[in-house]
Amino acid sequence: MGRAGTIARRTFMVGSVAILGGVAFGYYQYKRPAKNPLLDGLAEGEAALTPYVLINAEGITLITPRADMGQGVYSVQAALIAEELDVELDQIRVDPGPPSKAYYNTALANDAVPFPSTNQGAAANAMRGTVDAVMKFMGMQLTGGSTTVPDGYEKLRVAGAVARETLKAAAAQQSGLAVTQLKTERGAVVLPDGKRLPYQALAATAAQIDPITDVTLRPTTQWRLLGKPMQRVDMVAKSTGRQTYGIDTRMDGMVHAAIRLNPRKGGEVVGFDATTAETMRGVRHIIPVTGGLGVIADNTWRAFQAADAIEIEWGPAPYPATQDEHWQVLADTLETGNQDSQPRDDGDVDGVSMTVEAEYRAPYLAHAPLEPLNATVLVGENRVDVWTGNQIPRMTQASVADMTGVPVENVHVHILMMGGSFGHRLEDEVVKRCTELAMALPGTPVKLTYKREEDTAQDYTRPIAMMRARGAVEDGKVVAMDIRVACPSILDSQMGERQGFGLPGPDSTITQALWDQPYAIPHYRVTGYRTPKLGPVSSWRSVGASQNGFFHENFLNALIHEARADPIEERLRLMTDAPSRKLLETVAEMSGWGGSLGPGKARGVAFSLSFGTPVAEVIEITNTEDGIKLDKVWVAAEVGRVVDPVNFENLVQGGVIWALGHAINSQITYADGKAEQENFFDFEGLRNYQTPEIIVRGLENRDRVTGIGEPPVPPAAPALAEAIFQATGERPTEMPFANSFTFV
Amino acid sequence: MQLTVNGTVHDVDVEDDMPLLWVLRDEIGLNGPKYGCGVAACGACTVHINGVAVRSCQTFVSDVDGPVTTIEGLGTPDEMHAVQAAWLEHQVAQCGYCQGGQMMQAAELLSHTPEPSDVDIDEAMSGNLCRCGTYPRIRAAVKTAAKTLQGT
Numbered sequence: 001m002g003r004a005g006t007i008a009r010r011t012f013m014v015g016s017v018a019i020l021g022g023v024a025f026g027y028y029q030y031k032r033p034a035k036n037p038l039l040d041g042l043a044e045g046e047a048a049l050t051p052y053v054l055i056n057a058e059g060i061t062l063i064t065p066r067a068d069m070g071q072g073v074y075s076v077q078a079a080l081i082a083e084e085l086d087v088e089l090d091q092i093r094v095d096p097g098p099p100s101k102a103y104y105n106t107a108l109a110n111d112a113v114p115f116p117s118t119n120q121g122a123a124a125n126a127m128r129g130t131v132d133a134v135m136k137f138m139g140m141q142l143t144g145g146s147t148t149v150p151d152g153y154e155k156l157r158v159a160g161a162v163a164r165e166t167l168k169a170a171a172a173q174q175s176g177l178a179v180t181q182l183k184t185e186r187g188a189v190v191l192p193d194g195k196r197l198p199y200q201a202l203a204a205t206a207a208q209i210d211p212i213t214d215v216t217l218r219p220t221t222q223w224r225l226l227g228k229p230m231q232r233v234d235m236v237a238k239s240t241g242r243q244t245y246g247i248d249t250r251m252d253g254m255v256h257a258a259i260r261l262n263p264r265k266g267g268e269v270v271g272f273d274a275t276t277a278e279t280m281r282g283v284r285h286i287i288p289v290t291g292g293l294g295v296i297a298d299n300t301w302r303a304f305q306a307a308d309a310i311e312i313e314w315g316p317a318p319y320p321a322t323q324d325e326h327w328q329v330l331a332d333t334l335e336t337g338n339q340d341s342q343p344r345d346d347g348d349v350d351g352v353s354m355t356v357e358a359e360y361r362a363p364y365l366a367h368a369p370l371e372p373l374n375a376t377v378l379v380g381e382n383r384v385d386v387w388t389g390n391q392i393p394r395m396t397q398a399s400v401a402d403m404t405g406v407p408v409e410n411v412h413v414h415i416l417m418m419g420g421s422f423g424h425r426l427e428d429e430v431v432k433r434c435t436e437l438a439m440a441l442p443g444t445p446v447k448l449t450y451k452r453e454e455d456t457a458q459d460y461t462r463p464i465a466m467m468r469a470r471g472a473v474e475d476g477k478v479v480a481m482d483i484r485v486a487c488p489s490i491l492d493s494q495m496g497e498r499q500g501f502g503l504p505g506p507d508s509t510i511t512q513a514l515w516d517q518p519y520a521i522p523h524y525r526v527t528g529y530r531t532p533k534l535g536p537v538s539s540w541r542s543v544g545a546s547q548n549g550f551f552h553e554n555f556l557n558a559l560i561h562e563a564r565a566d567p568i569e570e571r572l573r574l575m576t577d578a579p580s581r582k583l584l585e586t587v588a589e590m591s592g593w594g595g596s597l598g599p600g601k602a603r604g605v606a607f608s609l610s611f612g613t614p615v616a617e618v619i620e621i622t623n624t625e626d627g628i629k630l631d632k633v634w635v636a637a638e639v640g641r642v643v644d645p646v647n648f649e650n651l652v653q654g655g656v657i658w659a660l661g662h663a664i665n666s667q668i669t670y671a672d673g674k675a676e677q678e679n680f681f682d683f684e685g686l687r688n689y690q691t692p693e694i695i696v697r698g699l700e701n702r703d704r705v706t707g708i709g710e711p712p713v714p715p716a717a718p719a720l721a722e723a724i725f726q727a728t729g730e731r732p733t734e735m736p737f738a739n740s741f742t743f744v
Numbered sequence: 745m746q747l748t749v750n751g752t753v754h755d756v757d758v759e760d761d762m763p764l765l766w767v768l769r770d771e772i773g774l775n776g777p778k779y780g781c782g783v784a785a786c787g788a789c790t791v792h793i794n795g796v797a798v799r800s801c802q803t804f805v806s807d808v809d810g811p812v813t814t815i816e817g818l819g820t821p822d823e824m825h826a827v828q829a830a831w832l833e834h835q836v837a838q839c840g841y842c843q844g845g846q847m848m849q850a851a852e853l854l855s856h857t858p859e860p861s862d863v864d865i866d867e868a869m870s871g872n873l874c875r876c877g878t879y880p881r882i883r884a885a886v887k888t889a890a891k892t893l894q895g896t
Contacts, residue, residue: 238837419841654876
């Protein structure tokens with residue numbers, strides 16, 4: 001049995017096979033396949049052939065357990081299944097499925113081990129397997145880390161193949177023909193005489209036989225869908241205003257809620273006066289919740305108005321009140337704090353006489369997806385239903401069970417389409433607050449919508465970070481780089497404090513994309529420092545790499561300038577990873593690197609390897625009389641296999657725009673313990689008029705498939721910083737660049 | 745008061761100063777106009793009044809002086825407006841949350857500027873925020889829609 005068969009056997013030996021009850025712990029348990037969660041709700045004549053394929057009277061539903069926040073993963077997951085199942089994307093529906101251990105995320109393990117992603121050796125992969133086992137045991141059904149395609153690339157195709165072969169076996173049983181005589185296409189088994197047996201007509205028979213798990217995957221040369229331009233399954237709805245999101249949830253008897261939470265995040269309510277609010281039209285209840293107050297009304301706007309009318313005295317922030325104090329904590333940590341990790345220490349850094357020094361800073365940033373946080377919760381008799389868009393359904397299920405005392409299996413989390421996330425919906429505070437409101441109104445569905453100002457004020461931000469680095473050059477070459485970075489811990493705040501998954505050991509996000517870059521700098525050291533706890537921080541598109549890509553590459557560019565070398569030539573000389581070299585050569589060719597530029601024009605380049613995907617970018621700007629204008633960006637990314645080419649280009653362009661918008665324009669700063677920014681007029685990212693032309697190429701020079709949601713982000717800011725330096729002679733040292741430079 | 749939305753007359757009993765957005769969403773039950781900012785800084789709530797693109801979150805319902813068109817009224821999945829067809833052809837959307845407003849803004853631009861320049865597009869469309877960064881596709885789709893409309 002090949003690898004596909006092994007995956008199938010470990011993952012899908014369910015169906016009519018008896019499932020052991022009870023609980024067992026340890027190594028043995030994780031190797032057992034998780035129970036197929038679709039078997040619970042099946043009616044007669046329905047078949048759930050794998051946890052990913054459900055066939056009933058209504059049609060064929062493909063379960064796409066990684067949540068869609070706009071990155072198109074419902075579509076790509078469906079395409080991976082459909083490729084082997086022999087159904088077309090216009091024949092199927094997608095459903096994110098229930099929270100279940102069966103949908104744990106294998107690829108999350110890849111970045112959680114102390115080996116760079118370029119190391120695919122036995123020891124590195126063995127450790128990835130161990131971490132993977134732990135995650136399967138915990139059942140981490142999480143969307144994030146650009147893992148959907150790496151996680152599903154084999155698993156979902158195998159799911160499609162298992163379902164197809166099982167349906168063929170059912171057709172053989174019904175027709176009396178040998179399986180080898182049967183073909184499949186467009187959702188039907190085709191008999192030698194051309195007669196079609198639709199999958200739906202075979203479902204009842206298929207459900208009675210053990211799934212066929214001895215399958216082989218089709219070679220890429222036989223693909224019908226994958227690797228070719230496809231229309232995303234959500235594209236018609238999204239092009240006609242018909243797509244609904246969590247915020248569009250409506251049901252009979254539903255009430256609308258607004259909330260005011262202490263803008264000093266985590267602080268308490270000292271006192272309040274709601275006498276005006278209580279008399280306002282449509283207001284039904286004012287309900288205290290953890291850290292604030294909720295208003296229940298008959299209309300969202302009325303709830304917003306009433307919430308604003310409550311006079312509230314807030315308690316102090318459980319973190320320093322001013323931005324200067326936050327920066328001081330980082331500076332002090334670099335001076336006197338204990339190191340959190342030193343994942344790289346090559347050569348003899350202390351023996352080198354360093355000639356270049358730098359200090360760079362990256363600000364707090366809000367996620368600010370366009371759809372504000374919202375959730376709808378209905379607390380019933382021994383059952384709770386939650387409708388929301390988030391990336392962590394199993395954690396949310398557990399939280400709600402814990403809060404309500406309802407058994408976890410009776411908490412039903414319905415994951416809805418998200419109007420963006422960028423990491424915002426890796427948190428579920430909105431569900432917790434809505435659950436508090438709904439517990440006060442049992443039997444009534446409560447939809448809680450955050451006002452934009454509330455969403456900004458309560459954002460658990462990207463952490464601030466500070467880098468201090470020293471380096472040396474010799475004979476036109478970079479010879480030494482010693483990077484120290486201080487940063488609050490995302491893992492402590494997000495997974496530890498809020499989800500109770502505190503992990504021992506270093507926080508790998510602090511040094512992410514600093515230590516594991518494939519450069520052979522002879523004396524090369526990276527040290528991470530974890531600051532004492534500050535405000536709540538969380539994962540923001542590309543996580544630690546979002547600031548560290550800027551730090552590493554801006555400093556490398558400074559050293560290369562000092563060495564009077566060419567930034568692409570010197571990177572090629574230092575580069576140890578062949579596919580990454582190819583990327584640099586590709587952006588050089590795409591951009592015509594080294595050619596003469598027009599008047600006022602300048603270019604910069606940067607490279608970053610994050611989430612296993614290396615990306616190289618060249619940015620061209622013009623230094624006009626009115627300020628810096630972004631002209632053009634060339635991007636090359638190595639993902640092993642471009643599964644969905646149109647969406648790939650869209651995600652890369654979006655990632656670059658995301659990175660540039662925040663690098664230029666955005667920051668969250670604290671005063672009086674509150675974020676000083678409120679809405680999109682003072683936190684907006686990039687707009688149409690500032691957006692450069694962006695030319696994208698995806699390369700396929702290795703077997704391993706990796707993701708693309710986040711990796712285009714880290715190289716954009718340092719490439720722009722280098723272009724600014726080339727144009728003005730002044731190197732940006734802190735984001736956002738608009739604090740120091742003017743942009744048109 | 746009475747409102748005509750996508751050709752249908754609705755009687756609504758609301759405060760004069762309720763923004764049109766919330767009348768459309770919570771009173772009439774239309775999901776197309778989206779709430780993003782509440783202060784006319786994002787454009788997700790854009791609808792047409794008398795064919796003119798307005799931010800419905802900043803328009804008092806009592807100030808509505810003509811028929812309202814939302815993205816649902818611009819075209820349907822079976823009968824798309826040229827702008828919607830272009831959005832589909834270019835696969836503009838990522839999360840899609842802003843796109844209803846983007847399309848309403850683009851439709852109005854093309855109604856008075858049939859051959860928009862890049863500057864025209866930038867000026868008309870820069871009030872519509874897209875946090876996913878689909879701007880390159882929006883520009884291309886506006887141009888495609890312009891060609892389609894000129895051909896008809």
